[in-house]
Amino acid sequence: MHVSLTQSPIDPSAVLELVGSPADGAVLLFLGTVREQNQGQPVSGLRYEAYEKMAEDVLRAIVEEAAGKLGTRRIAVVHRTGELAIGDVSVAIAVSSPHRAEAFDACRYLIEELKVRLPIWKHEQYVDGEARWLEGKAPPMPQSAGP
Amino acid sequence: MHVSLTQSPIDPSAVLELVGSPADGAVLLFLGTVREQNQGQPVSGLRYEAYEKMAEDVLRAIVEEAAGKLGTRRIAVVHRTGELAIGDVSVAIAVSSPHRAEAFDACRYLIEELKVRLPIWKHEQYVDGEARWLEGKAPPMPQSAGP
C-alpha cells in the first residue's frame, strides 16, 4: 500500500511497479490527465494546492476502504501538486488483485472518493489570461455524535 | 486504434503510449497477468494458442464496439501468444477518453468481450507435471439468417 503527494511529474510505470504479485491476475492503472480545455475554454495550465498533512491521511483512509473491496492491500495512489502542464498526469491509481471484477470496483471507488474527499483544489489558467479556482465538491460531512 | 497479437513480452508503457491525447482527462490500463496458481493448483507456466487471422478480426470488431461507448478511438489491445511465465502480462488494454466513466465502461467491456469471443486457448502447465487446456467459454453464436 502506497499513498503520496508529489510536486514532481508522475511516472505511470513507477506507480504500476508499486503493485502486482504472482498471486494476482489483474492489474488496473487509472491516470487523470490535464485536458487542453474545460467546458470549451482553452486551458494553458493549472496548479493543484493541497492541505498536505490532511490529504495524506484522507488518502490512506480511502485506500483502506478500497482494500476491503479489493481483497488485497496492493494499491498505490500518487497525486500531483503544484504547477502542471497540458497532458501531465494529475493522479495515478494502481491496484492489483487475483480477479478483475474487484480491481475495477476498487479502482473506480478510489477515484470517485478521492474526488469528493481529498482536500485538494485546482486553479486553472486559461489561454485568454483568465484564471480561477475550479468549482469543487463539498466533501460528505461526518455526522455529529450528538449530546 | 491498435490491436495486435504478439509472441514477445508486453511492455505496459508502450501500450499506454498508443493512447492518450491533450483532449483526454482519463486513461485506463488493464493488464491480465499469469497467476502462480489456478483453483489451488500451483502453475509453472502456460501457453496461449490463437487462431491468429480470426483473432485480430474479432479483436478489431470488439474495439469498434468499445469505441462507440468510449466516444474516442483511442484504444489499444495487445494479446500475448506462445509460452508465458508466472507474472507475465497476457493481455494489455489501454483506453483514453475525455471523461473517466466512459473509460471504465469501455475498458471493462473490452476485457469481458475478449474473454468470451477471442479465439484463443490457454494450456496450463502445473508444478506437479500435469498440463491441460483450460475450460473455456462458448462464444455467443450469431443467429442464423433463416430461410
Place this chain on the structure above:
Amino acid sequence: MRIRLLLFALYRDLAGAGELELELPAGATAATLVDAVRRRGGGLGRLPETPVVAVNQEYAPLETPLREGDEVALLPPVAGG
C-alpha cells in the same frame, strides 16, 4: 467440394492434426462437415455434436452453407484474456 478444416487446442489434440482437407458433397453445411468429421472416429469421434464453428474466420451457425475453398475452423470454448 474441397474444404480446408482447421482444428485448435483440445480439438487439434483429439485430431492429432491442426489442419485437414475434406471433400464434401454439394449443398453441404457446417453441420454436414461436423458429422463427417465425427464419423472419421478416433479422437475426432469425441468432438461435441455442436462445436463452435467459424467459416472464413467468422463465427457461423451450423446451418451455414459451405462453398468450394472455404476455410472452416472448429473452435473449443475460448479462454483468452
Place this chain on the structure above:
Amino acid sequence: MRIRLLLFALYRDLAGAGELELELPAGATAATLVDAVRRRGGGLGRLPETPVVAVNQEYAPLETPLREGDEVALLPPVAGG
C-alpha cells in the same frame, strides 16, 4: 484559547493569508470560530455561513468543541483527481 486557523485556495485568497492565529472564548465550537472569522469582514465576510471544516486534519461538524492549540482549517469544495 488560542486556535491555529488554516485557509486554502479560494478562502485563502479571500483572507489574503493562509494562516491566522485566533483567540476564542472557552466553550467555543467550530461554528463559533466561523462566526468570529466572518465578523472580521473584508474578504472573510464573503465566507459561506457553513463552510466545510477540518479540526486537527479531520472533517468535523460545526458543533465540534475546540480546544487550546487545535488546528482548524476552512476548506472550499474540493477538486482533486
